[in-house]
Amino acid sequence: MDREDGHDPGGDHDHGGDHGHADGESISRLLRAWRARVDARTVPELRGVSPRPGRRLSQRHVARLTGVSEGWYRALEAGRRHDFSEGFLLRVARALRLSEAETLTLFLAVSGRRPPETGRTPAAPPAPGLPAGVRTLLERQVGCPAYLSDGAWNIVAANALMGAWFPWVLRPRPNLMRWALLHPEAREQMLDWDDSCARVYLAMLRVAANSDPGNAELRALVAEILDADADCRRIWAEEHDVVEHRDGHVFRLCLPYHDHREIRVTSHVLLPIQRQDLRFVLITPVDED
Template sequence: MEQQGDSISRLLRAWRARIDAHTLPELRWVQPRPGRRLSQAHVARMTGVSEGWYRALEAGRRQDFSESFLLRVAQALRLSDAETLTLFLAVTGRRPPGLPARPREDLPEGVRSLLQQQVSYPCYLSDTAWNVVAANDLMGEWFPWVLRPAPNLMRWALLHPEAREQMLDWEDNCARQYLAMLRVAANSDPANAELRALVREILDADADCRRIWSEEHDVVEHRDGHVFRLCLPYHGHTEVRVASHVLLPIQRPDLRFVFITPLTD
C-alpha cells in the first residue's frame, strides 16, 4: 500500500508541476494572482475541497475520496484518459466512470483491418449500447439487418419479428440471455442515458420482454461462448448451430469484437 501511495504521490506532483497556473481560466480572477507554479491550494480551490483534503490525496494517504472528486482532480490537472485511469486504479482500485466517449466511427486502423480481413466467419463491432458500428461482408450476408440505418443488436433480437423466426428457441436461448445482459449493463453504468433509453424502449414495446424482465432475476455479463440455433435465409432456412466469441480491443475497450463461428458437431 505504501509503495502504491508513494507512486501516485509522485505522479500527482509531476502532473501538477507541468501545468502553468497562468494558463488556467479557473484561476484568472484569483487574488493575489498566482505565479507560474500550480500549488496544492490552487488544485484544492479548483476541485472544491480544503487544501488538507487534496494534500491527503497527493500524499497517498487513504481517505474516502469520491469518484466525483477524483474526476474534478483529473480535470484540474488536465489528465489524459490513461492518466485518469491510473489515478482511479491507484486510489480506488476501480476504473473511472464516464470517460468521454470517442466517436463510433473513430476505429483504430488495426481493428478495422482485422474486421475486414475476416472472410471465414461473420464478425462485427458493437459499442456498450449494442450499436453495430462496423461489420464484415459475411455478417451482412448472414444478417442483412446490420446493413440498415443505425443497426442495434438488442433492438433487432428483442423487437424485430424476423429475429423470432431466425433465432430458434427465441425466448429461452435469446430473449432471456439478452435481457439478462441488459440488466447487468444498466446497473453497471447507470449514467449511460442511451443504455437506459434502450432498456425502456424494449420493455415499453414488447409484452414478452416485460414479462421475462419481471419474472427473471438472472444476470449475464456477456455471451462469449454462448451457442445459438439459427434458421437464416443465407443457409436456405436450414438449422445451423453457432457460437459467439467476444473480444475487447485494447485500443478501444468501449467496443466489443464479436465473431460467430459455426459448430460442426
C-alpha cells in the same frame, strides 16, 4: 466503513425499500431473489444458531454471515446509498452464493466499480474514431461473420459475411438488442427465441443498466424494449438472471443465407485494446463431429 452498530428500528426485515420499482434490474429485487435461493439449513455457519433457522435465509442471517448489523445489511438490500466497502460486498456475494456475473452486477450497481477478484484494469477512455488496425482485422475475417458493437449494442461496423447472414446490420443505425428482441424476423431466425435469445439478452441488459445507471441511451433502450414487447416485459419482471456477455454461448439459427437450414453457432466476444469500449464479436459454426 461497515458500521456494526447500524440499527434500523421498525422496518420489515424481509422487504426492500424500492416498493415502487417492479422492474427486473433493480438491485434490491435481485438481492431479495438471490437471498431467497439460499436454504439457511445448508449454511454451516448457522448451525447451532438459536432459534434454529428454517429454510428461509433472512436478512438477519446475512448480516450475521457478513459481520455487520442487521440494519446495515438491510440498507444495502433496500438500495440505500452508503459507503459499502469491497470487503463487505465480497462477503455478501459469498453469503448469497453469487455467481461471477451476479457478483459483478452487485458491485457495479452498488459501488460503480468491478469486484477486485476480476483482476481487470479499467478500460482506457475511448479514442475518437475506429482505429485502422481494428477495422482491417474486422474486414479480414472472411470465414465467419464479425462485427463491432458499442456499450449500447449499436453496430459500429460489420464485415461482409455478417451483412450476408444478417442483412439488418446494413440498415440505418442497426442495434443488436432492438433487432433480437423487437423485430419479428428475429423470432424466426433465432431458434428457441424465448430461452436462447430473449432471456440471455435481457440478462445482459440488466447488467449494463446496473453498471452505468447514468447512461441515458442504455436506459432509453431498456425502456423502449419493455414498452414495446409483452414477452420481454414478462421475462424482465419474472427473471433475475444476469449475464455480462455472450462469449462461448451456443445457439441455433435458421437464416435465409443458409436456405433456412438449421445451424448451430457460437459467439466469441473480444475487447480491442485500442477501443475497449467496443466489443469485437465473431460467430463461428459449432463442429458437429
